[in-house]
Amino acid sequence: MKKKKKIALITIACILGAGAIAFFAYTSDYYHADQTVTEAMATGSGIQNNGDTIIFTPAAPGNDGLIFYPGGKVEYTAYIPLMQKLQQRGITCVLVKMPFNLAVFDSGAADRVYGMLPGIKNWTIGGHSLGGAMASNYASGHPDKIKGLILLGAYVYGGYNPDNALTIYGSNDGVLDRTQITYTQNIVVLQGGNHAQFGDYGLQQGDGTATISKESQQNQTADAIAGFIHAKVDGK
Numbered sequence: 041m042k043k044k045k046k047i048a049l050i051t052i053a054c055i056l057g058a059g060a061i062a063f064f065a066y067t068s069d070y071y072h073a074d075q076t077v078t079e080a081m082a083t084g085s086g087i088q089n090n091g092d093t094i095i096f097t098p099a100a101p102g103n104d105g106l107i108f109y110p111g112g113k114v115e116y117t118a119y120i121p122l123m124q125k126l127q128q129r130g131i132t133c134v135l136v137k138m139p140f141n142l143a144v145f146d147s148g149a150a151d152r153v154y155g156m157l158p159g160i161k162n163w164t165i166g167g168h169s170l171g172g173a174m175a176s177n178y179a180s181g182h183p184d185k186i187k188g189l190i191l192l193g194a195y196v197y198g199g200y201n202p203d204n205a206l207t208i209y210g211s212n213d214g215v216l217d218r219t220q221i222t223y224t225q226n227i228v229v230l231q232g233g234n235h236a237q238f239g240d241y242g243l244q245q246g247d248g249t250a251t252i253s254k255e256s257q258q259n260q261t262a263d264a265i266a267g268f269i270h271a272k273v274d275g276k
Contacts, residue, residue: 071241073118096127105160112170118239125262143174166190212248
């Protein structure tokens with residue numbers, strides 16, 4: 041009997057060990073931020089890096105803030121250039137680092153942001169791909185805190201009202217499951233854009249080929265987000 045228990049324990053330990061190795065192998069293989077991110081940080085201003093969050097404060101801060109969740113298995117700093125473009129359009133942005141680069145492990149990360157910026161009155165949350173799904177899930181559960189939702193290469197998830205959400209995706213996106221976009225409110229399709237160019241991390245497996253530049257895709261995205269926040273979120 042003792043021998044059987046010992047064998048069982050050894051078997052369980054081996055299974056857990058193999059699972060842990062597989063998990064760390066999976067999460068260690070992620071998309072790294074491009075060199076452009078380092079250059080953007082070096083030339084940018086109004087940026088505060090806290091280790092697990094990066095805050096982008098406009099020259100003339102207003103009442104609008106955006107909490108942003110990175111895409112799955114994407115280094116969060118890859119979204120610094122996009123956040124800077126939003127910062128230039130007057131929106132305070134908070135880019136959140138996720139455990140193992142997966143927002144599913146900390147979908148409530150927004151909770152630690154509000155106290156950092158008590159002056160922000162209108163909070164929007166958003167994200168790219170998996171980050172968008174987790175941001176949508178958070179927004180649906182916190183209507184008292186979140187006034188709007190931004191989805192990049194993602195769709196409304198968790199029962200959030202599409203009237204208060206902005207969905208942006210590229211026409212050449214090869215990753216997004218468009219059949220899940222069953223609503224018609226506030227959708228922007230970037231002609232020639234793809235899935236990966238919302239961030240600065242290179243090509244993504246399974247994605248389509250973009251026929252517009254990354255700069256163009258991110259500028260169009262920043263314009264759409266700023267317009268949505270100023271039109272739909274302000275004054276709610």
